[in-house]
Amino acid sequence: MSIREVFQTVCKDADIELPAEFDDLATERNGRIDVITNGTAELPLQEHKKQYLALLKPLREYGWQVNFGGNRVMVAPPKDDTAEDTKTPKPQRLGGLKEVTGLLDHPAMAWQQAVIRNNKVVVPNVGSAHHIQILAKNMADLQRLGYRVVKEANFRGEIKFYEVNPPMSSPKADTVADAMQQALGLNDIHARWVKLGRERARSITFNRADNEHGYNQARAVSSELNRSGWLIETVEGASETITFTAPKNALN
Numbered sequence: 001m002s003i004r005e006v007f008q009t010v011c012k013d014a015d016i017e018l019p020a021e022f023d024d025l026a027t028e029r030n031g032r033i034d035v036i037t038n039g040t041a042e043l044p045l046q047e048h049k050k051q052y053l054a055l056l057k058p059l060r061e062y063g064w065q066v067n068f069g070g071n072r073v074m075v076a077p078p079k080d081d082t083a084e085d086t087k088t089p090k091p092q093r094l095g096g097l098k099e100v101t102g103l104l105d106h107p108a109m110a111w112q113q114a115v116i117r118n119n120k121v122v123v124p125n126v127g128s129a130h131h132i133q134i135l136a137k138n139m140a141d142l143q144r145l146g147y148r149v150v151k152e153a154n155f156r157g158e159i160k161f162y163e164v165n166p167p168m169s170s171p172k173a174d175t176v177a178d179a180m181q182q183a184l185g186l187n188d189i190h191a192r193w194v195k196l197g198r199e200r201a202r203s204i205t206f207n208r209a210d211n212e213h214g215y216n217q218a219r220a221v222s223s224e225l226n227r228s229g230w231l232i233e234t235v236e237g238a239s240e241t242i243t244f245t246a247p248k249n250a251l252n
Contacts, residue, residue, distance in 0.1 A: 003077060004028045013213035014058040032076040049073055063189040078189055092166040094119055100164065103145055108135035121164040139164070146229040146247035167229065172252045176204040179250040183228050184221055193217040197244075202251060208240040218242050 026035050035052050039045035052073045056066045063078030100121055101107045108131050114123040139149045139162055146167035151159050173179035176199045181191040196214035197204040206218040219242055222232050231245040
């Protein structure tokens with residue numbers, strides 16, 4: 001989503017009703033929203049700016065910055081360095097191929113030709129159609145365990161080999177929301193929307209009807225979480241939800 005779309009979603013979540021004139025006064029520039037006004041005959045410049053500053057003040061609770069200068073009110077999204085830092089998780093070190101194949105119930109024959117390069121396992125997509133199908137299931141199983149699998153295909157779209165990346169070395173979480181926050185590398189301010197989900201067992205669900213901001217944020221990170229081994233289920237129609245199921249190794 002653009003900064004403008006995120007801004008409008010957060011305003012809705014904060015119960016801020018933007019005046020009809022907003023679209024004419026606001027512009028997106030340099031990663032922020034500028035509300036430019038020269039005042040009106042009924043409302044001088046300084047009073048008009050004060051009106052917007054008061055209107056947008058609740059955004060500060062969401063980590064946004066609201067400032068003014070000249071004839072504009074400037075609204076900027078949270079910055080990565082405005083809150084406590086989070087340690088960037090690093091990939092775990094692989095102890096060998098047996099460490100990976102030992103997690104599989106029925107390893108495909110292709111694992112016999114696999115090699116480890118730069119802490120990644122490269123597995124050729126070879127064998128009969130049956131064994132290629134088994135290998136694809138192996139990869140799906142590893143993704144559920146937190147491994148990141150990349151498919152390398154030729155120009156015809158045929159998978160030539162898989163690249164298997166080990167899980168990230170981050171501490172296990174007590175809740176699914178905390179596990180999601182760690183997987184995304186978010187600090188507490190940026191992860192506020194994560195707490196809006198409803199947890200059940202190892203899953204967390206975001207319902208658009210409950211909170212559109214949380215739902216939109218969840219949709220925006222679904223691809224990233226899927227690459228980290230999370231299972232994603234979406235429901236569209238009268239009820240719009242997105243549900244994330246954490247990998248087994250993400251929770252205590």
